[in-house]
Each structure stands twice: as structure tokens, then as C-alpha cells.
Amino acid sequence: MxxxxxxxxxxxxxxxxxxxxxxxxxxxxxxxxxxxxxxxxxxxxxxxxxxxxxxGLPERDAPSGLWLRVLTNVAEIAEHDRDNTDRGASVVAIARPTPRRSSRWGAIAAATVAVAIGVGVAAPQRNHQVSPSLPALTDSHAATSSLQTSDPLSNLAPAAVPVVLHR
Amino acid sequence: MADGVPTWEEVARDHGRFLYNVAYRLAGNDADAQDLVQETLLRVRRGLETYQPGSLPAWLSRIVTNVFLDEVRRRRRRPTDALGDDADRVLPPSAAADVATEDVSEEVQTALTSLPDEFRTAVVLCDVVGMSYDEIAGVQGVPVGTVRSRIHRGRRMLRTALT
Incomplete structure (x- = not known):
């Protein structure tokens, strides 16, 4: 000074x-x-x-398909949580399509789910094949919800149903 | 939303973009940012029952920062985990130097990614999230004076990197 x-x-x-x-x-x-x-x-x-x-950095948009993958992965990981007490300190790599961001169906499915979640609309069920496998998705949610009485993910099962991609 | 506590999907829907942006600024690449978002939402899902209604962005920022710092510590303990199997899963800063800096924001992100983790976290929480020094001190578990120093030194390093 x-x-x-x-x-x-x-x-x-x-x-x-x-x-x-x-x-x-x-x-x-x-x-x-x-x-x-x-x-x-x-x-x-x-x-x-x-x-x-x-x-001044611009906001970035999340990659297409991210939310569908996160949705699916979180349900699956939560399902196996009870058997794994040692994973809290590490980040589990997210399951991604191969090659990443090249899946047209994945992008469309993600967009559809995002819209369904966003507007809170549950369309009627249809018996079309969906990607990812609808039974796998709903089974995963059901298994998860059976473990926790207030599973917020289980509410997403109806929203995932209208992902109808194949005509 | 019941009693002011959002559901898991409400958090994902309403704050997903915010989470991804904070995660990207911390991680410096898309693959790690996606992993951070996923782990953050897992912790959100587990922690919702104990969430006290308040500043949700601040709560989420605390979680994503903790996830990031946990991962940084884990990779330090196990250096072989530093590089994943994905082409764009890279650790700063060496690989970041090779990133094409065609636009200013990429240049800034590259400089940001080159900062030491604790400095980068403090700068991101201050300048991206908009937290006060007190809040950042709470998240990082250090005195406010340390936050002040980290932010300032981080900015000085950034300025040098951007020159």
C-alpha cells in the first residue's frame, strides 16, 4: 500500500x-x-x-434423444439400485445409440416423448411396434414403481405409450 | 406438483435445459454433460422426498456441481477412467486445445474447460448460474474468501487463455 x-x-x-x-x-x-x-x-x-x-455464452440445446435415453436409463438404474450400494460416488455412462445422434427413429421418439410430456397428453394405446421396445419400457417402469410407492416415473408410462413410429 | 415439491418428470421437463447447460459448461463436452445430467436426475429422483421447497435451480445446481466434483475426484483416483470409449469423451485441457475454435463461444468454452476444476466450478456457478458468493461457498464447502479468490484467479486465467 x-x-x-x-x-x-x-x-x-x-x-x-x-x-x-x-x-x-x-x-x-x-x-x-x-x-x-x-x-x-x-x-x-x-x-x-x-x-x-x-x-455471453449461448444456451445450448440438449442433444436430440437425450431425454428419452435418460428416462429409460434412470428407470433401469433405479430398478437395480437395491442391489448396488456403492454407485453413489460415480457417474454411470449414459446409454447412447450407436452411432450417436444418427438414429432418426431415436430422435423422432425423443421428440414425441418430449412433446407428450410437455403437453401432458396421453394418447390411446395402439398395438404398433415402437422403438425402444414398449414392453421393455413399461416393464421397467412397472418394476421400478413396484419398489417405491410414490415413483414419479411410473406416471410417465402412459406418456410413453403414444410413441408410435412404425406404420 | 404436490406441496410445492415437483415430480421427477416436472424437474426433467422444466429444468432439463438448465441442467444440461450447467453440466456442459462444467464438463466441457457433450458426452460427459449427458452423463452428468443423467446422474443428477437420478439423485434428484432419490432426493425429492427430502426436498424442501425453495430455490429449485439452486438445489439443482448444487446437485449437478456435486456430481461433477464427485466424478472429478473419482477420475483422479482412477486415472485409467479418464478417457472413456466415446470419441468425444475427453478430459480437459489437453484435448480441448485441439478443438477447432471456429466460433467465439467454442473458444470461450475451451478456455473455461482448461481451468482447474475448482476454479471452473466457481466461475460457472457465478457467471452461468448466477449464484452469489455465499451460495457458491455453500456448494463448494469453502469460505467465501476462497470463492472470491477462485473466481478472480479463474477469470484471470480465462483472460490469458483468450488473448
């Missing part, structure tokens, strides 16, 4: 300063330092540029 009276200011106060995370006294001290210290003004510019760059 230059005057020997001002408390030592760390430059990490600059990020807190631009984020509005400083109290009145600290903010005043930072402003006083900025007024006389060119290096600090330069650092402040850098902080602002980096901050704006991250805040």
Missing part, C-alpha cells in the same frame, strides 16, 4: 467488486485504489472481459 494506512487489498477484490459482492468500506477502498493504480485498472479490464465472455 502506498500510504501505509490503507489495509492491504488483494486484487481478488476486483472480481468481487464487479460482482457487487463487497461491503461499502471495501468498495470504497477498491475505488480509491483504482483511481490511482493503472495496473489495477488494467486487471479490472481483464476481469470484465473474462466475465462478459462467460456470461
Amino acid at each position: 502506498t500510504d501505509g494506512l490503507e489495509p492491504r487489498l488483494g486484487e481478488d477484490l476486483l472480481s468481487a467488486y464487479v460482482d457487487g459482492e463487497l461491503g461499502d468500506a471495501e468498495r470504497a477502498a477498491v475505488q480509491a485504489r483504482l483511481a490511482r493504480d493503472e495496473l489495477w485498472r488494467h486487471i479490472l479490464d481483464d476481469v470484465n472481459i473474462a466475465r462478459a465472455a462467460v456470461r
